[in-house]
Amino acid sequence: MAYNMSIGYMPSGAAVPDWLNKGDNAWQMISATLVGMQSMPGLVILYGSIVKKKWAVNSAFMALYAFAAVWLCWVTWAYNMSFGHKLLPFWGKARPALGQKFLIAQAVLPQTTHFLNDGVTVETAWINPAYPMASMVYFQCVFAAITLILLAGSLLGRMNIRAWMIFVPLWLTFSYTVGAFSLWGGGFLFHWGVMDYSGGYVIHLSSGIAGFTAAYWVGPRSTKDRERFPPNNVLLMLTGAGLLWMGWAGFNGGDPYSANIDSSLAVLNTNICAATSLLVWTCLDVIFFKKPSVIGAVQGMITGLVCITPGAGLVQGWAAIVMGILSGSIPWFTMMVVHKRSKILQHVDDTLGVFHTHAVAGFLGGATTGLFAEPVLCSLFVPVTNSRGAFYGGSGGMQLLKQIVGALFIIGWNVVTTSIICLVVGLIVPLRMPEEELAIGDDAVHGEEAYALWGDGEKYDSSKHGWYSDNEGTHHNTAPSGVTQNV
Numbered sequence: 001m002a003y004n005m006s007i008g009y010m011p012s013g014a015a016v017p018d019w020l021n022k023g024d025n026a027w028q029m030i031s032a033t034l035v036g037m038q039s040m041p042g043l044v045i046l047y048g049s050i051v052k053k054k055w056a057v058n059s060a061f062m063a064l065y066a067f068a069a070v071w072l073c074w075v076t077w078a079y080n081m082s083f084g085h086k087l088l089p090f091w092g093k094a095r096p097a098l099g100q101k102f103l104i105a106q107a108v109l110p111q112t113t114h115f116l117n118d119g120v121t122v123e124t125a126w127i128n129p130a131y132p133m134a135s136m137v138y139f140q141c142v143f144a145a146i147t148l149i150l151l152a153g154s155l156l157g158r159m160n161i162r163a164w165m166i167f168v169p170l171w172l173t174f175s176y177t178v179g180a181f182s183l184w185g186g187g188f189l190f191h192w193g194v195m196d197y198s199g200g201y202v203i204h205l206s207s208g209i210a211g212f213t214a215a216y217w218v219g220p221r222s223t224k225d226r227e228r229f230p231p232n233n234v235l236l237m238l239t240g241a242g243l244l245w246m247g248w249a250g251f252n253g254g255d256p257y258s259a260n261i262d263s264s265l266a267v268l269n270t271n272i273c274a275a276t277s278l279l280v281w282t283c284l285d286v287i288f289f290k291k292p293s294v295i296g297a298v299q300g301m302i303t304g305l306v307c308i309t310p311g312a313g314l315v316q317g318w319a320a321i322v323m324g325i326l327s328g329s330i331p332w333f334t335m336m337v338v339h340k341r342s343k344i345l346q347h348v349d350d351t352l353g354v355f356h357t358h359a360v361a362g363f364l365g366g367a368t369t370g371l372f373a374e375p376v377l378c379s380l381f382v383p384v385t386n387s388r389g390a391f392y393g394g395s396g397g398m399q400l401l402k403q404i405v406g407a408l409f410i411i412g413w414n415v416v417t418t419s420i421i422c423l424v425v426g427l428i429v430p431l432r433m434p435e436e437e438l439a440i441g442d443d444a445v446h447g448e449e450a451y452a453l454w455g456d457g458e459k460y461d462s463s464k465h466g467w468y469s470d471n472e473g474t475h476h477n478t479a480p481s482g483v484t485q486n487v
Helices: 022-050 053-083 133-152 161-183 188-192 200-218 223-227 234-253 261-289 294-311 317-341 343-347 354-372 375-379 396-428 435-440 442-446
Strands: 002-004 008-010 086-088 122-124 458-461 466-469
Touching: 022 053, 022 133, 022 234, 053 133, 053 161, 053 442, 133 161, 133 200, 133 354, 161 188, 161 200, 161 396, 188 396, 200 294, 200 354, 200 396, 234 261, 234 294, 261 294, 261 317, 294 317, 294 354, 317 343, 317 354, 354 396, 435 442
Parallel strands: none
Antiparallel strands: 002 008, 458 466
């Protein structure tokens, strides 16, 4: 805001150019912050509580590290690889997004001008929101960050933290930027008309496939952990899940790049689909396992949020309910039935089932968007005019085909690229922790533990028959009240 010490707040001037829409700018920054809070603290809390106690710190830290590392890579080179000028039909040119001149200018995605078949006549003008580029860079960064954090869910409980530190910038650079540019930044899938409203493919399908692929190369958790991996704090897990659900208002509501009517519809559809999916998953748990699972309810919530993401502002409310029914049942079936019968799914240790909750649900969302995308709503968002889902006839059948082809590109690129990245990282440091660290967990990896069971950070040393603090190195020969010395 413009402020002058002598006359106070100025509602206009150099800091409030004519092209700036304050409402759009405010909503975009709020949306970005909501998405950021899905990761920090949302997924940090969820990951730290849904895993076995000995992996709470490591799991939370993997999310924390990824969030920070993506920020620096994003503004240094990755933003323009995703949303800048074209280098290849699927990739933008790397350059910094740090200069004042660039960041305070009106936002524009330069490769999004869509032409008719003659290559000259403009069909849809480029994306040119009424706020500064700084808001766009911020908004897109938190999407990139949460993609890496979702991917980490497949690798919890055994990936070498040093390998993860190298993996994050490499995967962001060579995988995420390709999907983002191809579908959002003006790449070939964007201009072909593949619909991905807010990241069903760019974020969820890619993180699910890449996570599963990386899990194959990293290897499994210890046998003991695979056999028993209970959450260390179910209530705290629900807190993280709640932040994830509420934050999705920014996730899907911010992608029209404006506080407009389509944004409102996207937020409403998001909640409709998530609620439906959660209820369907819970009902299936009760029918087949005789008990409602809290973890299952969270998984159903997530699959609903993921499924609606590619079509949040493109489908009607009744379609959001249908998508919720499908997302609460099909991923449930793949996780509870197919997974137990498939050798490859059994062999690959996908810790949190990200393949089912994000890859399966993301593909399902993209396909159902190809079925239910409503023509009038498409005209508010999709660059290719007269787009529609197969349910509405006309060119809708072709739209469904486009959605499937777009998904296959994302799947293929992520399998190959993630495999190459894992092989390269494996030449530098081991991908998997050594057996000693796998047996001990957080204390061996970080020298820290999530919970001080006795006293304030004190541990019991049986060899010295006393309690001590790592920080002070002091020992206390008296056990806490009610605890015997021969614990």
